[in-house]
Every structure is written in C-alpha cells, then in structure tokens.
Amino acid sequence: MYSKIALSNIKKSYKDYTIYFLTLILAVCIFYSFNSIDSQKALIDMKSSNAKYISKITELMSGVSIFVSIILGSLILYANNFLIKKRKKELGIYMTLGMGKRKISRILVAETSIVGGISLIAGLILGMAASQVLSAFTLKLFDVSMNEYRFTVSISAIGKTILYFGIMFLLVMIFNAFVISKYKIIDLLAADRKNENMKFKSPVIYLSSFLLSAASLVLAYGTILKIGIDTRNPMFMPSLILSIVGTVLFFFSLSGVILYIVNNNKNVYLKGLNIFVVKQINSKVNTNFLSMSLICLMLFITILVLATGISLKKNYEVGLEKITPFDASLIVYGDDKNREDALNKINFKIGKNEKYVTYNEYESVVELKDLFRTGDNILKHYGASFVKISDYNKMLKLKGEKEINLNKDEVLILSNYNKLVKPINEELKNSSKVNIKGKEYIVKNNKAIEGNLDTFIGSDNYCTIVINDEFLHGCKVFKSVVNIMYSDKNREENNKKYEEITKNSINGKYKSLNIPHIYACSKDDIYSHEKGSTTSILFVGIYLGIVFLITSMAVLALQQLSEASDSIERYKSLKRIGANKKMINKTIFLQTLIYFSLPVMLALIHSVIGVAVVNKEISNYSQIDIRFSALITALIFAVVYAGYFYTTYTGYKNIVKNSI
Structure with a gap:
C-alpha cells in the first residue's frame, strides 16, 4: 500500500522532483565515472612505470570520493528538505485523516527508495557512457594509443556507487523520520500561510559594507597579483582571508545597495513590475548571503581549476623536453x-x-x-x-x-x-x-x-x-x-x-x-613521474570542480524554488491587481536570471585574478596557453548552468501557475 501511495505521489509531483532527479543523476554519473578509471584494460596493461600511477590515481580517487560523498550527501539532504517543506500541507492532511507519523514516514521512505533507485539506474547508465569519454581522455593524457581502447564497465565502481549512495539515501530516510516526528498538525496545515518577513537595515549600513567589500577585494587582488603564490610571504594568507571577507560583505550589502540605487531611480523602480522583482531579489539575497558567498567561492575554484588544469598539464609536460x-x-x-x-x-x-x-x-x-x-x-x-x-x-x-x-x-x-x-x-x-x-x-x-x-x-x-x-x-x-x-x-x-x-x-x-x-x-x-603527478592533480581538480559546479547550481535552484513556494501569496496579490500571465512569467525569469548570475559574476572576476596569478607563476618555468582549457570550461559551465537555469525557471513557473 505504501509503495502505491509513494508511486502515486511521485507521479503527481514529478515536476517538483525534476531538480532532485537531475542532481541525483548527475551526482551518480560523476561519482561512477571518476571511480571507474582502473577498468580500462589499455591502462592496466601499460608496460611502463606509468602503470603504477594509474593505481595511485585510483587510490587518490577513492580517498577524494569520501570527501565528495560528504558534499553530495549534504546536497541531497538539502534538496530533500526543500521537498519536505514544500509538502507540509499535504503531510498535514494525511495527519488530519488519521494517518500516524510512523505511517507517513514509511510513505516517505518508500518515495526515497523509488526516487533513489530510479536515479541510481539512470545515473549509472549515463555514467557508463561518460566513463568511456573519461577513459579515452585518460589514455590521451598518458600517450596510450586509442587503438588499445575498449568499452568497459567497472563492477567495483558500480558497487562503490551503490554503497555510497545507499548510505546517503539511508541518511535521508532517517532525516525524514526525524523531521516528521517534530511536526505538529497546525504547523503543517498553516505552512503555506506563513511568509518570510523582509527585514531591511539602514541604507547607510549596506552602502558602508559595500564600499568596505570593494576596498577589501581591491586590496586583496592587488596584493595577490604582486606577491603571487608565495605561501611564505606574510601577506599571502591575510590576502586570502581578506578576499573571503570581501566576498561575504559583497553579498551581505548587495541587496540593500541595489534597492537603494533602483529606489532612487523612479523611472526604473516604478516601471512594470520592477518594484516587485527588486523586492524579491532583495529578500532572498539578504537571507542567503552566506550561502551565496560560499557558492561564489566554489564556482571560483571550479573555474580556476578547469580553466587552467588541462593547459597547465599540457604546457608543463612540453617543458619536460628542456629539462x-x-x-x-x-x-x-x-x-x-x-x-x-x-x-x-x-x-x-x-x-x-x-x-x-x-x-x-x-x-x-x-x-x-x-x-x-x-x-x-x-x-x-x-x-x-x-x-x-x-x-x-x-x-x-x-x-x-x-x-x-x-x-x-x-x-x-x-x-x-x-x-x-x-x-x-x-x-x-x-x-x-x-x-x-x-x-x-x-x-x-x-x-x-x-x-x-x-x-x-x-x-x-x-x-x-x-x-x-x-x-x-x-x-x-x-x-x-x-x-x-x-x-x-x-x-x-x-x-x-x-x-x-x-x-x-x-x-x-x-x-x-x-x-x-x-x-x-x-x-x-x-x-613518468611528472605525467603521473600532473594527471593525478588534474583528475582531482576536474572531479571536485564538476562536483562543486553541480552543487552550486543545485543549491541556487533549490533556493529559488523554495522562494517560489514562500512567495505564493505575493503572486496572488499581483494577479488580483491585474498582472497577467506574461508579466508574472517575466518577473520569474528576471528573478531567476539575476539570482543565478550574481555569484557567477563575482566568481568570474575572482577567476580573472586567479588565472593571472597562476599564469604569472607558471610562466617562470614554461608558457601557458589557456585557450583550450577556457573553451572546455565555458562549454561545461554553459551546459550545467543552462540546464539548471531552465529547469529552475520552468519549475518556478509551474509552482506559481498551480498555486494561483
């Protein structure tokens, strides 16, 4: 019975599960791909000292995968929490009809099992295809002929993926049971009536914080550009800390500064539904400035690693001939x-x-x-x-x-x-x-x-x-x-x-x-040593970079979808004062675009400085050309960004459409 109810709920709410499914499938795909490197026969059979580095890379991937699983596990719990929050009223109705918390937990366990099973199967299938591309890429890095390539499936990687994600889904089930046990019927039934209060500080605080963030970032950029990657320099660590503080202050003050500037330009502020869009952006950035700062820094690491990694390895190994x-x-x-x-x-x-x-x-x-x-x-x-x-x-x-x-x-x-x-x-x-x-x-x-x-x-x-x-x-x-x-x-x-x-x-x-x-x-x-070392570092960088990218985009998406559920009363008010469907959809598009773009824009600025510093450091030994890496990075970034943006925008529209 519970399985039927769970399956019915998933079918009924499949649009709400889109982000959850997308994130789980991509997570499984990436996890399997990077843990299946050792399955390529051509790499196993290499008759040189390169072979030992394949073993080292495999061991390194296993170690990094523990860290990755913690990140992905936290992301899955975060996404699951969003779904539970969105379904509070539905769960309250179950309780009103006499269903006990234990039975509700069983339904959620069944839903998690079904969603997890489907995601695992789909992710593994996609991962098997992605792993072939990764295997070909690995062969290329070690200068092994593509004639030796064979289609392979790693049984050990499948087992590891099922084990790790099985533990994650088990934690989700325990989390759901714990959350349900704490809810009261009145809180669940009144969930959609609760709205987030927008609390704004004085414009002076926001403007002062913004100027301080700008000064911190300029000072940090200038110092890092001057001293480079010199960890022995006493200014190196303070510069990094200053850049982090500047990033946090930037997002803390940004919403207030935007509101202040737009509010003083009446032609913009009073045009169409701009006043509504600005207030919405202000509310969410003001609430989530810490998570946006973390996302910005994660995206910066992703862009820096992906943009320099491949070219850095390639140019460094070309320099081996000189030494x-x-x-x-x-x-x-x-x-x-x-x-x-x-x-x-x-x-x-x-x-x-x-x-x-x-x-x-x-x-x-x-x-x-x-x-x-x-x-x-x-x-x-x-x-x-x-x-x-x-x-x-x-x-x-x-x-x-x-x-x-x-x-x-x-x-x-x-x-x-x-x-x-x-x-x-x-x-x-x-x-x-x-x-x-x-x-x-x-x-x-x-x-x-x-x-x-x-x-x-x-x-x-x-x-x-x-x-x-x-x-x-x-x-x-x-x-x-x-x-x-x-x-x-x-x-x-x-x-x-x-x-x-x-x-x-x-x-x-x-x-x-x-x-x-x-x-x-x-x-x-x-x-052999240098190729093994640079390949290991490159693999870890790409692995973590893609995981950080998926995590960042998923969190941004879930925050926007959560905002959609919290703001239903505001959209109802818009409709009552005469806003049509096209106008409402435009506000949703602008909100989603701005919210997704803010951390990306600052991350890109950070990355320009980061790439310049890395380029300067490496140029002491060999010239680096990042055009190829930058192109690959842009492609990966564009695909993931566009996928999550479109899914979020569509999900946001559906939530508003079905509620008003």
Whole structure:
C-alpha cells in the first residue's frame, strides 16, 4: 500500500522532483565515472612505470570520493528538505485523516527508495557512457594509443556507487523520520500561510559594507597579483582571508545597495513590475548571503581549476623536453675527485650500451646585475655559474649536435628559467657585451640558450656562462655530473639502476661511505613521474570542480524554488491587481536570471585574478596557453548552468501557475 501511495505521489509531483532527479543523476554519473578509471584494460596493461600511477590515481580517487560523498550527501539532504517543506500541507492532511507519523514516514521512505533507485539506474547508465569519454581522455593524457581502447564497465565502481549512495539515501530516510516526528498538525496545515518577513537595515549600513567589500577585494587582488603564490610571504594568507571577507560583505550589502540605487531611480523602480522583482531579489539575497558567498567561492575554484588544469598539464609536460636533454644524469656535489671516489664506493659502472660524458660546474664568481651592469630588479638576486667550453662541446657531441668554437673574448649564456630568460634576452638585445671580473666579453648568442645541462627534475639552470677553459683554472667546482645516452637495449634496466642510486641516497644507505650527496635520474622516470603527478592533480581538480559546479547550481535552484513556494501569496496579490500571465512569467525569469548570475559574476572576476596569478607563476618555468582549457570550461559551465537555469525557471513557473 505504501509503495502505491509513494508511486502515486511521485507521479503527481514529478515536476517538483525534476531538480532532485537531475542532481541525483548527475551526482551518480560523476561519482561512477571518476571511480571507474582502473577498468580500462589499455591502462592496466601499460608496460611502463606509468602503470603504477594509474593505481595511485585510483587510490587518490577513492580517498577524494569520501570527501565528495560528504558534499553530495549534504546536497541531497538539502534538496530533500526543500521537498519536505514544500509538502507540509499535504503531510498535514494525511495527519488530519488519521494517518500516524510512523505511517507517513514509511510513505516517505518508500518515495526515497523509488526516487533513489530510479536515479541510481539512470545515473549509472549515463555514467557508463561518460566513463568511456573519461577513459579515452585518460589514455590521451598518458600517450596510450586509442587503438588499445575498449568499452568497459567497472563492477567495483558500480558497487562503490551503490554503497555510497545507499548510505546517503539511508541518511535521508532517517532525516525524514526525524523531521516528521517534530511536526505538529497546525504547523503543517498553516505552512503555506506563513511568509518570510523582509527585514531591511539602514541604507547607510549596506552602502558602508559595500564600499568596505570593494576596498577589501581591491586590496586583496592587488596584493595577490604582486606577491603571487608565495605561501611564505606574510601577506599571502591575510590576502586570502581578506578576499573571503570581501566576498561575504559583497553579498551581505548587495541587496540593500541595489534597492537603494533602483529606489532612487523612479523611472526604473516604478516601471512594470520592477518594484516587485527588486523586492524579491532583495529578500532572498539578504537571507542567503552566506550561502551565496560560499557558492561564489566554489564556482571560483571550479573555474580556476578547469580553466587552467588541462593547459597547465599540457604546457608543463612540453617543458619536460628542456629539462631532460640526456637519457640519464648522475650528479655528485663536489669536484672530479669526489665524483670518482663516490662512484667507486657505490660500485657504479657505466653499461656497455651507454655512452657518457662528464662535466664540472663552477661556483658563481659574478652576479647578474654586475654581468650586465643593469638596474633590473629581477637580475639583482641571481648569480651565474660557469662551465668550460670543452665540457659543453662534449655534451653537444653526445647529443649529436654541432660543436661551438669560442674566441678568447667570447662567451655563451645559457638559462632555462623563464623569469630570467626574458630580462637576459632584453639585455642581450641592447648590448652583446658583458662584464666578468672587470673584463668585457662578447656574448656569441644573441638570445639565452634554453635548456638544462643535465637531466634533472626541475629547471636548475638559472644562468650558466660557457667560457674558455683557461678562465676557470683554479676555480672551485661545486657540482660534477655524468651525462648518459642509452642505446635502444636495456632501457628499463638502466632506468632502474639510476632510480636505485637516488633511493639509496635519500634513505641514507650511502651515509656510512663518507661521500657527498649523490642524485641520479633518468628521462623516462622524470616523464613518468611528472605525467603521473600532473594527471593525478588534474583528475582531482576536474572531479571536485564538476562536483562543486553541480552543487552550486543545485543549491541556487533549490533556493529559488523554495522562494517560489514562500512567495505564493505575493503572486496572488499581483494577479488580483491585474498582472497577467506574461508579466508574472517575466518577473520569474528576471528573478531567476539575476539570482543565478550574481555569484557567477563575482566568481568570474575572482577567476580573472586567479588565472593571472597562476599564469604569472607558471610562466617562470614554461608558457601557458589557456585557450583550450577556457573553451572546455565555458562549454561545461554553459551546459550545467543552462540546464539548471531552465529547469529552475520552468519549475518556478509551474509552482506559481498551480498555486494561483
């Protein structure tokens, strides 16, 4: 019997359930998709160290999914609370007819079970399709051929999705039973007569708060743009806090400021039903300013992550070529004797299938500000190390490149740090002469030669001067390096050899040998590690970004639909004074559009600043082009925004239409 009543209620109120269904289906779809990554056979079968990162990504997704399930569970409870509030009168009639609270709870349990079951099935079907797109995207990220792609369904992801959402729906059932037990018949029957009182503070408070919010945001923006992502800077954290405070003050004061401005423009205020629209927006923003602030910040994170994530990964991995000129490098911090002694003590042997050269890097004897005789503030903080031209030519020969001859008064300047490359190139454009220890030298290259001198996980070549050998006679060596190129054979075995050296050095295995610090790495391991790391971060970012986007849009939608139910008496009054259907629908459209747009607009402003800061930070290492990411972000955002906006507008109209 309860199932029949529940099914009848769902059929009768299916329009009210639209947002609830949409949110549940999208939540299930996203949850399944990101937890089914490990099901793609091509990724499982990868015969490289990339394979271990698939396992790590899967573990990471499992951990993040717990956090995501808390967000989605809270959202489902929030949406369910909206439905209960809307049906108070219906539940009151059940009680009036003699139905006990326990029986009403059973009906709600049956409804939750039916809605949950339908949403799970629909979400999983949609998720299976979405997961194929995600699998193809993952294969692309790891440079696996699409010929290896196969349609797959993850049984473990289905089980996990059913378990997590089953727990969520169980919590909803418990919540419903608790809420019903607290209601009284009189409160339920009179629910639609209760209306929210609009309490407005003095315009001075709103205007002062708005000016304070604007000042806070401008100050926060300016500071963040100046210091960048420098967590060690004492102004970094206060700037973030100031931006959050500014956001909250913005939404707190916005409704009052809009009302004040429009109220002072009688041509706008008294035109059509604008007075009604402004009062409605004022009421809801004034009531929900905290939730709108949170939504704005969530949308900001979503836009920032999605707009920069893909391009950041792509551009960063393109930069890997610059930092890995050799198949492997072994670095010993000390001179030749230290290097030979250290390598002998760890029993290091160059393999038969390996070609190698050695070079020394000498300590800086000149600062860049003296090298170029410049006032550039950036160059003031860096010095230049030195390398012999004979060593540099050995490296060029190993790479199969043409050797370079230097006259006694000539040097080469190398740099792989974008922050320095630009000012160095500007200096070289103005003059090809540099000053080294009181003597002028001509720079043979008119631009800084970019790239590392060894294979290293980061850009360790800030500025290196290649000079004739005799200049460095008696200078102190601070780093001695062995650069290696493989033949096609035993590549994996060679990689393991160098990985083992670094592992032993970090674990302290060489400590008893009384040798300087040793570091070794291979090109393949750097590529694998960086791709695994950037892909993991990208996946988490996209996962949370889409969840935040859905959550934000769903909360905005539910708040608007809740407002529709609370404002029925006002719409009845509009109809009594002669407002026709077209005029009422226009007010609904404007309210919904403005309410949806306010947090999005401020989030976009935040995002412009955020993208600029990220771009500035990353440009120190590689150039970033966010056009592709921005296009994808705009597409995802537009689809979700338009879907929720249209559904909310349609639902709002139906609520008003059926009530007046």
